[in-house]
Amino acid sequence: MLMVKDLTVAYPDGKVAVEGVGFTLRPGETAALIGANGAGKTTLFLAIVGVLPKKSGSVFAGGVLLRKNTLRALRAKVGLVFQNPDDQLFSTSVYEDIAFGPRRFGYSAEETDARVEEALGQLGIGHLRDRSPLKLSDGEKRLCAIAAVLAHKPEILLFDEPTAFLDPRARRSLTGVFASLPQIKLIATHDLAFVEATCSRVLLLQEGKLVADRGMDLLGDTAALEAAGL
Amino acid sequence: MASRVRELRALETLAAGRTAIHRLHPFAKMLTALVFIVLTASYGRYDFLRLAPYLFYPFVMMAVAELPYKLILTRLAAALPFCLFAGLSNVIFDRGAAFAVGGVTVSLGVLSLATILIKAYLCVMSALLLVATTPFPELMAQLRRLRVPLSIVLVFETAYRYVGVVLEEARSMTTAYKLRGGGKKALLMRHMGAFVGQLLLRGFDRARRVHAAMRCRGYSLHRPPPARHPFAPADALFTAAVCIPAAVLRFVW
Numbered sequence: 423m424l425m426v427k428d429l430t431v432a433y434p435d436g437k438v439a440v441e442g443v444g445f446t447l448r449p450g451e452t453a454a455l456i457g458a459n460g461a462g463k464t465t466l467f468l469a470i471v472g473v474l475p476k477k478s479g480s481v482f483a484g485g486v487l488l489r490k491n492t493l494r495a496l497r498a499k500v501g502l503v504f505q506n507p508d509d510q511l512f513s514t515s516v517y518e519d520i521a522f523g524p525r526r527f528g529y530s531a532e533e534t535d536a537r538v539e540e541a542l543g544q545l546g547i548g549h550l551r552d553r554s555p556l557k558l559s560d561g562e563k564r565l566c567a568i569a570a571v572l573a574h575k576p577e578i579l580l581f582d583e584p585t586a587f588l589d590p591r592a593r594r595s596l597t598g599v600f601a602s603l604p605q606i607k608l609i610a611t612h613d614l615a616f617v618e619a620t621c622s623r624v625l626l627l628q629e630g631k632l633v634a635d636r637g638m639d640l641l642g643d644t645a646a647l648e649a650a651g652l
Numbered sequence: 653m654a655s656r657v658r659e660l661r662a663l664e665t666l667a668a669g670r671t672a673i674h675r676l677h678p679f680a681k682m683l684t685a686l687v688f689i690v691l692t693a694s695y696g697r698y699d700f701l702r703l704a705p706y707l708f709y710p711f712v713m714m715a716v717a718e719l720p721y722k723l724i725l726t727r728l729a730a731a732l733p734f735c736l737f738a739g740l741s742n743v744i745f746d747r748g749a750a751f752a753v754g755g756v757t758v759s760l761g762v763l764s765l766a767t768i769l770i771k772a773y774l775c776v777m778s779a780l781l782l783v784a785t786t787p788f789p790e791l792m793a794q795l796r797r798l799r800v801p802l803s804i805v806l807v808f809e810t811a812y813r814y815v816g817v818v819l820e821e822a823r824s825m826t827t828a829y830k831l832r833g834g835g836k837k838a839l840l841m842r843h844m845g846a847f848v849g850q851l852l853l854r855g856f857d858r859a860r861r862v863h864a865a866m867r868c869r870g871y872s873l874h875r876p877p878p879a880r881h882p883f884a885p886a887d888a889l890f891t892a893a894v895c896i897p898a899a900v901l902r903f904v905w
Contacts, residue, residue, distance in 0.1 A: 473864045494870065502868045509861040515668045518787065525877040526870030554665060574869065 423448055424470075424500070424578045424606055429479035431462075431469040431630075439465040440630045442479070447578070452600070452607040454617040457627035458651030463610035464505065466627070467580045471502050484577040498527050501571035501605075505582040507563035511555035516547070516566050519555055523574040534573075541569040545599060561592030568599065578606045585613045612652070614641055626650050663727075666719055666784040673717035673785045677879060678794040680887035685782040687895045691902045692774040697742075698750065698760060700767040703774065705901055709894070710777035717785050724784065728776050735772035739765035788812055789877075796876035806873060810859075817862065818855040825851060 424447040431440040440462045447453055455463050468474040470481050472493045481488035484499030504510045513519035520541055524534040542548045545565045550558065555566055564584065571579065584600075585593050593616065600607065600620045608625075611617060617624065618641060626634035628650040634640055641647075667674070673681075692706055714721060746761035782791070795805050825847065829839060839847055863871075 468864065471868050473867055494872070494875075497868055497870060502865075504861070504865050506861070509858070510865040512862055512866070513668075513787075513789075515665075518668060522789075522866075522871075523869035525880075526872075526875075528877070531880045552668075570869070 423482070423484070424608070425480075425482040426466075426470065427480045427482075429466070429469060429481065430477045431465055431474055432477045438477075438630060440469060443627075443630075443632045444479070445625055445632065445635055447606045447608060449577075449606060450604065451623065452609070452621045453623040453625055454621040455608055455610040455625045455627060456612065456614070456617065456647075456650075456652065457610075461627040461651070462630040463627055464582055465630075467502055467582055467608075467610060470580065471497055471500050494527075498574060499576055500578045500580065501574070501576035502580045503567050503571050503582060503584060505586055507555075507560070507567040510567045510570060511563060513555065515552050516542075516550045516555055516558075516569075517552060519566065520570045520573045523570060527574050529574075537573045537575070538569075541573040544572060544602070545569050559592075560587040561589065561595065564588060564592070564596065565599070572603075576605065578608070579603065581607065581609045581611075583611055583613075584609060585611060585616050614652075617641065662723055663784055664788065666723070667787045669718060669785065671717050671785075673713065676785075676890055677881065677883045677887040678786050678790045679798075679879075679883060680891045681782050681786050682791070682794060684891055684894045685778045688778045688898055689775045691898050692771055692778075694902065695767065695771070697767055698763040700763060700770050702901075702905070703767065703770045705905075706774050706898070707770070709898075710774070710781060713781050713785075717781070719781070719784050724777070724780055727780055728773065731776045732769065732772060735768055736765075739768040742768070790880070793876040794879070797879070802873055809873075814855065814859055817858050818851065821854045821858060822851055825854070 426446075427444045429440060429443045430438060432438045443462075443466060445453075455466070457463050465474060469476050470483065470488070472481075472488055476488070481496075483496055486492050486496045486499055488496055511519050513522060517538055520538045521534050524537045529537065539548075542551060545568060547562065547565050547569060550562060550566065555563060558566065564587070568581075568584075584596060588596065593613075597616065597619045600609075607620075609617070609621065618638065622638065624634070624636055624638060624640040625632055626636075626640060626646065633650060634643075634646055688706075688709070692703060695703055710724075711721075713719075714724060742764040743759065743761040746759065746764055748760045749757045750760045750763050751758055792805055792809050795808075796802070826839070829843070829847070
């Protein structure tokens, strides 16, 4: 379960980026986090995994309460797939990149190898195993970035603009991948068609505040979407 | 600039190989390189003939590790000119006669220059072989396991990642500049300040995102990942097979 309660995040200059956000996602649930550019989607994600410090509120993910001394345990439970795969893929081969997480979380060589192979197989990218991440297409990079996060078997997946840079074919392929992932998924995106294809719930963020938390009918509420700058 | 990025990536790609040398424990390769460098550097200034047997070691290693000679030798060539200039002063100041060949006297300074070049070749090759057969993160993790001060490891890690990040940003900015540069191939001096400032800001921003992605996947400076496998008999055998003959050559032969 992912439980975010009254979460407020402020930048060092004092500007509040996320204010009093609260929601709960239950096992198997897939929700979309939508909002205009600068609404605070990425900031919220970074605060959930403890990369950005929270000003107040709490995050409870996979049985771990976000605190300074639980960061490692929490990051093992929550996987964040960044908007730009180039920020996430920095190793010499796809294998090495996917193995980065399991190694850092202290798994043995055999367990790491097994987890990498499983992640590659799950996303159908075994053929990319020894390729350099730099030489992949955007769609392939995206799948590698997801595999890199899946390898340490998080219970919750946060996706930041997963369809950015993708052509329609890669986007369709990603829709299938999302349907096959059993984890709790929270997807920050502007791609409303992708939301329709993958999610069952929509959270609408406006200027750092959660202004709506509804079913898919929210996508048809033009007034609410326009008011939020979409 | 693009070629510098390619060279960095090329060494990284080589390090990801899967030969027997690549599979060795990083400590075995690190210790071997260190011993080799110390032994060869400890020879006297005119001992270039005694260094000759060591010349084969880099080539044997390159063959076993399936490293491309051209790339490694190109990297080596970049370091040698500095040693050449350092050694030239010996040719000028150390004019004592060493021996004569066919009536031509070879000075001690020439012997000294040859020794410096051979030592430089052996030391640089040893370091290049280490880097080209061991992924950088494994090297850094090994340094941390050896209790090398964290601040030193952090400088290495940051510089290594940051150089690549800055070069990539510089490449994309240069491309954008050229496309709107009205046919000018080079960066104009009056744009240099803004260009470099932007480059630093963008590089910093990108480095921060990469660092965040690493932290999300368990990276912590204070907690090195365990080695891929423990130090095995094969690692000890390799270390002994290189270090013992090298030491015998140095102290017995």
